[in-house]
Amino acid sequence: MATERNDIEEALNRRYEAGFVTDIETEYLPPGLSEDVIRQLSAKKHEPQWMTDWRLEAYRHWLTMPVPEWAKLKIGPIDFQSISYYAAPKARPKSLDEVDPKLLETYDKLGVPLHERAKLAGVAVDAVFDSVSVGTTFRKELAAAGVIFCSMSEAIQEHPELVRKYLGSVVPVADNYFAALNCAVFSDGSFVFIPKGVRCPMELSTYFRINAMNTGQFERTLIVAEEGSYVSYLEGCTAPQRDENQLHAAVVELVALDDAQIKYSTVQNWYPGDENGIGGIYNFVTKRGDCRGARSKISWTQVETGSAITWKYPSCVLRGDDSSGEFYSVALTHHAQQADTGTKMIHLGRNTKSKIISKGISAGRGQNTYRGLVKVEKGAEGARNYTQCDSLLIGKKCGAHTFPYIEVKHPSAIVEHEATTSKISDDQLFYCRSRGLGEEDAVSMIVDGFCKQVFKELPMEFAVEAKKLLEVSLEGAVG
Amino acid sequence: MSAPLLQSLEQGFAGLPPAAVQAAQLGEVRRASLAAALGDGLPGARAERWRHTSLRALERRTFSPLAAADESLVAGLARQIADTAPAGADEMPAWLQTLRQLSAQRVPRLVFVNGTFAPALSQLHGLPAEVRFEPLSQALADPARDPRELEFLARRFNAADETFARLNAAFALDGLLLRVPAGVQCAQPVALVMLGAAAEGDRALHLRHLVEVGEGASLDLREYQFAATAQANLCNSLVHVHLRRGARLEHLRVQAEDADAVLLARTDAVLAGEADYGRTDLELGAVLSRHELNVSLQGSGARLRSNGVLLADGRRHLDTRLGVDHAARDTACELTWRGLGAGRGRAVFHGGILIRAGADGTSAQLSNKNLLLSPHAEIDTQPVLEIHADEVKASHGATVGQLDPAALFYLRSRGVPEAQARRQLTEAFCRIVLDDLADTALREQIDALLAQRLAGVGA
Numbered sequence: 046m047a048t049e050r051n052d053i054e055e056a057l058n059r060r061y062e063a064g065f066v067t068d069i070e071t072e073y074l075p076p077g078l079s080e081d082v083i084r085q086l087s088a089k090k091h092e093p094q095w096m097t098d099w100r101l102e103a104y105r106h107w108l109t110m111p112v113p114e115w116a117k118l119k120i121g122p123i124d125f126q127s128i129s130y131y132a133a134p135k136a137r138p139k140s141l142d143e144v145d146p147k148l149l150e151t152y153d154k155l156g157v158p159l160h161e162r163a164k165l166a167g168v169a170v171d172a173v174f175d176s177v178s179v180g181t182t183f184r185k186e187l188a189a190a191g192v193i194f195c196s197m198s199e200a201i202q203e204h205p206e207l208v209r210k211y212l213g214s215v216v217p218v219a220d221n222y223f224a225a226l227n228c229a230v231f232s233d234g235s236f237v238f239i240p241k242g243v244r245c246p247m248e249l250s251t252y253f254r255i256n257a258m259n260t261g262q263f264e265r266t267l268i269v270a271e272e273g274s275y276v277s278y279l280e281g282c283t284a285p286q287r288d289e290n291q292l293h294a295a296v297v298e299l300v301a302l303d304d305a306q307i308k309y310s311t312v313q314n315w316y317p318g319d320e321n322g323i324g325g326i327y328n329f330v331t332k333r334g335d336c337r338g339a340r341s342k343i344s345w346t347q348v349e350t351g352s353a354i355t356w357k358y359p360s361c362v363l364r365g366d367d368s369s370g371e372f373y374s375v376a377l378t379h380h381a382q383q384a385d386t387g388t389k390m391i392h393l394g395r396n397t398k399s400k401i402i403s404k405g406i407s408a409g410r411g412q413n414t415y416r417g418l419v420k421v422e423k424g425a426e427g428a429r430n431y432t433q434c435d436s437l438l439i440g441k442k443c444g445a446h447t448f449p450y451i452e453v454k455h456p457s458a459i460v461e462h463e464a465t466t467s468k469i470s471d472d473q474l475f476y477c478r479s480r481g482l483g484e485e486d487a488v489s490m491i492v493d494g495f496c497k498q499v500f501k502e503l504p505m506e507f508a509v510e511a512k513k514l515l516e517v518s519l520e521g522a523v524g
Numbered sequence: 525m526s527a528p529l530l531q532s533l534e535q536g537f538a539g540l541p542p543a544a545v546q547a548a549q550l551g552e553v554r555r556a557s558l559a560a561a562l563g564d565g566l567p568g569a570r571a572e573r574w575r576h577t578s579l580r581a582l583e584r585r586t587f588s589p590l591a592a593a594d595e596s597l598v599a600g601l602a603r604q605i606a607d608t609a610p611a612g613a614d615e616m617p618a619w620l621q622t623l624r625q626l627s628a629q630r631v632p633r634l635v636f637v638n639g640t641f642a643p644a645l646s647q648l649h650g651l652p653a654e655v656r657f658e659p660l661s662q663a664l665a666d667p668a669r670d671p672r673e674l675e676f677l678a679r680r681f682n683a684a685d686e687t688f689a690r691l692n693a694a695f696a697l698d699g700l701l702l703r704v705p706a707g708v709q710c711a712q713p714v715a716l717v718m719l720g721a722a723a724e725g726d727r728a729l730h731l732r733h734l735v736e737v738g739e740g741a742s743l744d745l746r747e748y749q750f751a752a753t754a755q756a757n758l759c760n761s762l763v764h765v766h767l768r769r770g771a772r773l774e775h776l777r778v779q780a781e782d783a784d785a786v787l788l789a790r791t792d793a794v795l796a797g798e799a800d801y802g803r804t805d806l807e808l809g810a811v812l813s814r815h816e817l818n819v820s821l822q823g824s825g826a827r828l829r830s831n832g833v834l835l836a837d838g839r840r841h842l843d844t845r846l847g848v849d850h851a852a853r854d855t856a857c858e859l860t861w862r863g864l865g866a867g868r869g870r871a872v873f874h875g876g877i878l879i880r881a882g883a884d885g886t887s888a889q890l891s892n893k894n895l896l897l898s899p900h901a902e903i904d905t906q907p908v909l910e911i912h913a914d915e916v917k918a919s920h921g922a923t924v925g926q927l928d929p930a931a932l933f934y935l936r937s938r939g940v941p942e943a944q945a946r947r948q949l950t951e952a953f954c955r956i957v958l959d960d961l962a963d964t965a966l967r968e969q970i971d972a973l974l975a976q977r978l979a980g981v982g983a
Contacts, residue, residue, distance in 0.1 A: 115572065117910075421924075423899070438914035442881070447909040452576075453924040456865075456896040460924040462907065468914040 061316060062517070064286030071257050074131035080104060083229055086131050090198050090232075093205060103218045103228030110222045116385040117414045117446055118354055121290065123327070128292060130230045132257035134174060171196060171235045171251045173264055181235075183247065190246050192276075193238040197265050200236035207238055211269050215298035215335045215362070223294040223329040223356075227263045231296070234264035239274035239305070248504055253282040253295075255315070255326065261292035268298070270305035272338065277308040279507055282315050282351070288324045290353060291316075295330045303338030303365065308346070310503050312511050315351035317518070320409075322381025325353025332359035336368035336394075344371040345388065346502045348511040350518045353382060358416065360389035363397035363425075370399040373499040375511070377518055378411025378443070387417035387448075392425035392458070401432040404496050407443035408519060414446040421458040428455060434464040437495050439488070439519070489516045530562055532586035533728060537694060540589060544697050547664040548674045557681070558694035567685040574685060576872040576904040577814055577843045582786060587728035587758045589695060593640040597721055601637065601752055602644045618780050618973055619719060619750030625969070626715050631746075633715035634659055634700050638757070639729030641698050645717075652708050660699040660732060673701075676734050676764050688788040692762040696732035699761075702745075706738035706768065713744040713963075720785055722755040731761040737771035737799075744774045744963075749789075751782030751809070758786040765793035765801070769823065772800045776961070778970065780977070781809035783838055789815040797823025797852070804961055805832035806970065807842045808977050814843040821848070821855035828857040831957035833974070836869030836901065837981045843872040850878065854885040862954050863894035865901030866981045876908040877918065884915035892922040895953055897981070927953075951978055 087097040171181040187194050200208050218228045235251045255262045299307050318325025334343035345359040361370025372388040390399035405413040421428045436445035447464045469491050477487030500508045566583050567574040605623045626633050635645035641659035681689040700716045737743050787810045819828050834842040848857045863871035875890045894903040907920040927949045935945035961967040
């Protein structure tokens with residue numbers, strides 16, 4: 046009996062492995078939001094005046110904006126005054142060797158290689174803990190190739206000309222409610238600059254961790270790929286298990302110049318809340334890539350398994366002639382999770398191409414919405430889009446919704462959209478069961494097959510992680 | 525400061541005959557509906573359901589209501605129909621051709637000229653005796669009438685963007701009342717014809733129709749919207765369709781209004797178990813035509829088939845918005861729509877399918893294909909699935925593209941001139957929506973009408 050109970054408990058805990066809290070001395074700004082808080086935040090980070098002004102402008106604009114209500118989401122009211130907009134570990138390391146061992150342990154537990162042995166993994170990591178970046182690995186090696194990979198705070202200090210040139214050029218200050226809030230209060234994030242003709246020698250990765258209570262995380266990522274360069278970038282996120290909802294409002298901007306390629310992969314595993322929908326992260330993210338140059342390419346791949354609410358539309362503005370955009374997504378909602386996610390493909394240049402593959406899985410009482418826009422503007426001769434949205438329903442109380450918008454203004458465009466909704470059929474299950482598979486294994490195998498088109502776009506380590514995450518997230522979905 | 529459109533209607537309301545407004549104790553409903561429409565105003569650019577159809581040009585125009593029929597106009601039209609002097613069928617306008625055919629085939633029909641019942645053009649007999657078939661104005665004028673019969677007129681429209689339904693509830697004094705009792709099979713089709721004509725200034729015409737098909741009964745309804753003469757009226761029509769258990773309705777709607785006319789149409793259909801609703805819609809005319817087709821499948825086994833084509837050439841803006849609500853088990857819908865954008869036209873299509881929790885065994889399918897033929901035309905399409913049940917089969921597909929170059933090449937290699945090859949392919953592209961019309965004679969008529977219109981598109 047005792048062992049059985051332990052097994053059950055273990056299984057329960059396994060559901061959200063990243064749910065622990067690291068006990069570390071943290072410095073906060075008191076909760077609340079005002080111009081003074083923003084000035085304080087900016088001062089803490091020793092930012093130049095233009096940055097402070099930029100933040101204040103965003104804040105003033107944010108105050109005038111209504112909270113968006115168009116998404117198919119039930120969002121409780123958010124009290125922006127009860128959130129602390131800055132939380133950072135007290136001990137600030139000079140180099141990775143000085144990083145608080147507890148912090149390193151945290152990332153170890155999460156399976157993120159921060160230390161030297163990370164070399165084995167061959168991935169350069171920027172780790173963001175609450176509001177600040179705690180360390181970026183492989184900087185020297187990257188610098189030798191001319192690649193800049195550092196935290197956004199450092200970039201503002203060390204490469205102000207680049208930051209000023211590109212920050213806010215893809216997602217303008219007043220773009221939307223949560224982006225404006227992010228502009229005002231973002232605390233850190235990653236900055237990547239790949240110079241002309243350079244193929245980034247390793248995968249770059251950022252790991253976001255929310256640890257402190259009553260805080261929001263507002264990070265800002267900017268990736269610039271100059272002419273003919275290539276970079277693959279991975280993003281992972283986790284947070285401890287708590288009863289309150291925490292806000293995560295990030296902005297990611299990508300700029301690809303002529304012939305440049307950016308591949309951006311996300312495995313999002315913020316704390317999803319418990320079975321009853323208590324707690325979890327509100328994940329309101331604005332991600333947009335600008336294919337500014339001819340023949341440039343931006344590819345988004347996302348696996349969204351976490352968060353109580355996901356509101357996220359990684360988009361591509363296909364400005365350059367012959368540029369292309371891709372969006373591959375798996376979004377899973379279980380228990381009381383809600384997701385409203387999709388993409389926008391804006392075709393402006395000639396012969397631009399885009400491809401959208403979206404796989405939504407709903408289980409429990411989860412609500413999963415695909416919302417996408419494919420827009421072909423007047424000048425976009427020869428534009429081509431293919432969209433496929435599939436939804437898988439597991440259980441009686443979940444929902445799967447599809448809201449695609451197609452707007453075409455050029456007669457040479459070809460736009461195709463297909464969507465299907467189905468459930469795991471009893472026949473499929475029966476077949477697997479008759480081959481000796483347990484019900485949960487059978488389901489996870491079928492789900493894995495359903496998601497294959499997306500997983501194959503992920504870098505290998507991420508694909509394995511994503512698969513594992515889906516399995517864990519779906520536990521208890523059947524039967 | 526409300527828009528000139530609404531101001532002009534508010535003034536017009538004051539001029540309606542008080543007895544007609546008050547009839548069937550509807551005065552209060554009419555006033556409240558008008559107040560609600562004026563209070564919320566026209567849907568703005570941010571109203572999601574009007575995202576692709578702007579009312580900014582319309583709201584600056586003014587329209588006055590028309591309370592009485594123009595006798596001499598109707599007499600003139602009647603003479604044209606009766607005049608059987610052989611005219612080249614090709615040159616005959618569609619309205620005349622259709623009315624002559626209806627009259628020759630003795631099809632029971634109600635004809636409304638500028639929103640008012642025109643007895644001289646209509647035929648009330650020819651249906652089984654139990655069927656109630658009359659103009660709404662007649663029922664409203666009859667004080668002995670059981671008010672429950674007109675209950676549908678008392679419906680309130682609560683959403684802020686239902687401006688035109690509210691205006692209809694306030695203004696409509698005429699329309700079609702058609703009730704087929706249980707078990708009655710109507711062998712003859714029934715026609716509803718709305719004719720617009722020039723009438724001293726731009727007029728706002730409001731019509732409200734009720735079509736009720738009883739348990740196990742069946743009906744073939746043809747709804748036509750034509751212009752007898754060039755006009756720039758606003759016609760706002762609202763059709764209620766009630767299908768009882770096992771009822772069957774085949775509904776054809778042809779909209780070939782004048783190129784300057786504005787149309788706001790809405791059809792609300794409610795289907796009980798095993799009811800079968802088949803629709804074919806042709807949107808061929810008007811400068812602005814918006815049709816909201818809401819079908820609620822309330823009983824298990826209810827089925828909807830809806831086919832349609834939007835022909836947006838010239839400077840036409842055609843907007844069709846489907847909302848299919850699967851509220852019961854084993855319901856089915858099959859939606860096949862085609863859109864064409866040519867000239868400076870714009871075709872807007874929204875295909876919403878909602879499957880409620882518990883509506884297991886539902887099957888829903890939508891196909892929306894569009895041809896974009898001109899650099900100044902635009903196609904906006906939005907197929908939507910909202911699914912809250914898991915034992916369902918639901919899919920939708922939408923495309924926007926051009927004629928297949930391989931098919932064009934094939935026809936040309938067979939000696940078909942390019943223009944003709946294009947026309948043939950375009951016709952074939954649209955014709956699929958007529959496939960489900962069971963009446964061959966009718967299908968040929970409609971096919972000819974479509975071909976005639978497509979010839980003018982110059983694809």
